[in-house]
Amino acid sequence: MFQNILDWLACPHCSSDLVLTDTKKTQDGEIIEGQLTCQACKVTFPIRNGIPRFAGHEKSDFENFGYQWNRWGQVQIDRLSNHRLSEQRLLAETDWGAEWFQDKIILDGGSGAGRFSDVAAGFGGHIIAVDISQAIDACRENLSIHGDRVHCIQASLFKLPLKKEILDGAFSLGVIQHTPEPEKVITSMVRHLKPGGKLAVNFYEKNFSTKLQPIKYALRLFTPRLRSETLLSLCRAFVRVFFPLSYTVRNIRKVRLLSHFLPICSVHNPELTKDQQRAWTLLDTFDWYGPKYELRQSHVRLGALLEELKLSDIRARPGVMQATRPLDKINRP
Numbered sequence: 001m002f003q004n005i006l007d008w009l010a011c012p013h014c015s016s017d018l019v020l021t022d023t024k025k026t027q028d029g030e031i032i033e034g035q036l037t038c039q040a041c042k043v044t045f046p047i048r049n050g051i052p053r054f055a056g057h058e059k060s061d062f063e064n065f066g067y068q069w070n071r072w073g074q075v076q077i078d079r080l081s082n083h084r085l086s087e088q089r090l091l092a093e094t095d096w097g098a099e100w101f102q103d104k105i106i107l108d109g110g111s112g113a114g115r116f117s118d119v120a121a122g123f124g125g126h127i128i129a130v131d132i133s134q135a136i137d138a139c140r141e142n143l144s145i146h147g148d149r150v151h152c153i154q155a156s157l158f159k160l161p162l163k164k165e166i167l168d169g170a171f172s173l174g175v176i177q178h179t180p181e182p183e184k185v186i187t188s189m190v191r192h193l194k195p196g197g198k199l200a201v202n203f204y205e206k207n208f209s210t211k212l213q214p215i216k217y218a219l220r221l222f223t224p225r226l227r228s229e230t231l232l233s234l235c236r237a238f239v240r241v242f243f244p245l246s247y248t249v250r251n252i253r254k255v256r257l258l259s260h261f262l263p264i265c266s267v268h269n270p271e272l273t274k275d276q277q278r279a280w281t282l283l284d285t286f287d288w289y290g291p292k293y294e295l296r297q298s299h300v301r302l303g304a305l306l307e308e309l310k311l312s313d314i315r316a317r318p319g320v321m322q323a324t325r326p327l328d329k330i331n332r333p
């Protein structure tokens, strides 16, 4: 944890300032082990492995992501895997443009191993990467190259340990459907946007695609309850059997539709080598079956939520929405 994050941190319970009350170990200007204390309610929060930890017992619902991102931490990081898929997706789903990120304070809500935080920091942003699971440890390791431009925090998106109105931007890509209350995540992030701050959220759209994936949803009736190691063995077996088939038909348009009925999440992006496609397929298959929650959202409903929150420039389409907090203080939520 770099000390300059204290300017932005606040108690997740009462929003008061936090102070550093213990520093057991530091390294290259970073606090590795220590403790933060709320000045008002006196609740303490540990700093372990360089990360301030605010997540409570609810983090146990997300252990699959901790396992996943510590196992495949580097697979989707552009800089470490020689592709630009994370950059392309961040730009497409925020619509902010690479230049906009320069010197902005930006929240990555549900960072995982940090694929999008890495790109955003590369564009010159100051990034606050938040994840409730142990994935945040993989994120810190992957992104240490950015120094104090990236701050990693383990916390719930429902109770962000941040001061109000400090963010120029907040994005959350592929995350909210995996929480028990997706709309609450959006409301929580908006609270920390400055007037004029931008929001971008990508999510699973509620549509007919669940009917196209009968095997996935039948298996999901029990797979989220499996131990991560057991689930990995099952996913490995599926990928071993079905990846060669989906790889063979990847360029045959009509036949490719059949791959929806396979029990694997096939990834055949031509920017990736065949070995990378197999690794992404295993990762994304694990990501299908592991999450406890998969609550698909309607962009129409989420667009209405953004209006209720009095945001402006609302753009909502299936799976993606963007908005801005108005500058006019009277209109603030």
Ligand SMILES: [Zn+2]
Pocket (backbone or CB within 6 Å): 011, 012, 013, 014, 015, 016, 038, 039, 040, 041, 042, 043
């Ligand atoms: Zn407090």
